[in-house]
Amino acid sequence: MANHTPIVAFLYDFDKTLCTTDMEDYAFIPSLGMTPAEFWAKANHFGRTNRVDGILAYMYTMLRESAARKLPFTRADLVEMGRGIVLFPGVEDWFQRINAFGRSQGVTVEHYVISSGLREIIEGSAISGAFKEIYASEFYYDETGAPVWPKLTVNFTAKTQFVYRINKGVLDVSDDKTLNDSMPDDSKRVPFTNMVYIGDGLSDVPCMKMMRSYGGQAIAVYQESNRSGVEDLLAKGRVDFIFPADYSQGTALEAAVQDIIRKMAVCDRLFERNVSQLRSIGGDVLPNQVGLF
Incomplete structure (x- = not known):
């Protein structure tokens, strides 16, 4: 395997994870x-x-x-409504800080949203440009901009599909063939071991379970109103860590994420060293060695 810059992917729920309530409520x-x-x-x-x-x-x-009140909306209307989203403390500069820390450790950090909320509203938020891809429910609009059909729906179990897309680097939701093609583990763009999922509750459990099963990390954030539920996730082994929903510089959440990035960077370097040594003696990299560290 050639030298490369490892990718660490952060996958976020949106409602009550990055913003304070359901995005439609604002x-x-x-x-x-x-x-x-x-x-x-x-x-x-x-x-x-x-x-x-x-x-x-x-x-x-x-x-x-909307129709009952004669208040039709367009895609542009929903994007504009996204400007009223209230983010948790520190969220607006979180991505820039984490990206910079990743570079200091020799890795590239990418951020993705996997949300049951609406893509259109997320696109209007102050942080929409921070994400490599936004996977969220979305309407299909006709030539006048009016919504006529669901283009994509992301329910709680469907969220896991997008984890696989990120893993394989098949980000186009219309491309099912490539997503389902067989692909050697060591050629996947972002190993599960280099993924971190951040959510806030039961709707995130399928993705959190994937992280814990495949060697990634799962973090739950909470407000006081859902603290007991998040503590239950930790007690039942569904997440690795829980923190208050405060993304500010110097918080325990930031410190834990920095340690996770350090760990992933070191593991990737060890794996590369192992592969280099195997190939220097004519050995093969076996499938079960991928993610070994």
Whole structure:
């Protein structure tokens, strides 16, 4: 294997992980004259009554409630609404700081969103440019900019698909063939061992379990309102670490992430050294040696 710069990928949920509540609560739901409690009760009731996937149910409820009030929205409207998102402390400069620390350790850091919220709203946020890719639910829009169909839905278990896409470097959601092609472990773009998933609760458990099963790291962040639930995730071995949702410089969260990057950088160097020595004596790299460290 040729010398390369290792990639460390950070995968984030968005709602209550990077911002303080569900992204629709900031501007979209108030624009309907509804409270978040009223909107989500309607969406959840519709989903349960009709046995509709929860993400499709809330997207349909957005369309139905907007039409009922003669308040149609466009893609541009949702992007604009994203400007009202309230981020946790330190989030806005978090990515720049972590990228710089990664460079100091000889690795390239990439950031991804995997969210059940709306891509359009995320794109309007102050941090949208920090991500290599945003995987989130999204509408398809007609030539007038009106939403007419779900383009992508990301429910809790579907989130794991995007972990595999990042692992293989197959980021285009329309490319299923390459995603499902067989690929040797040592040729995958971002090994699972170089991944960190950051979320806030039960909806993130499938991705967190993947991290812990395949050698990555899982972190849960919390506000006081969901602290007990996050502590339960730690007690049950579903996450590696929990921290308050404060991304500011000098926090325990930042210190832990820096240690994780150090560890991943060292493990990659050891692996490269092992491979170099094997090849110098004519040996082969076996599949079970990938991620050995």
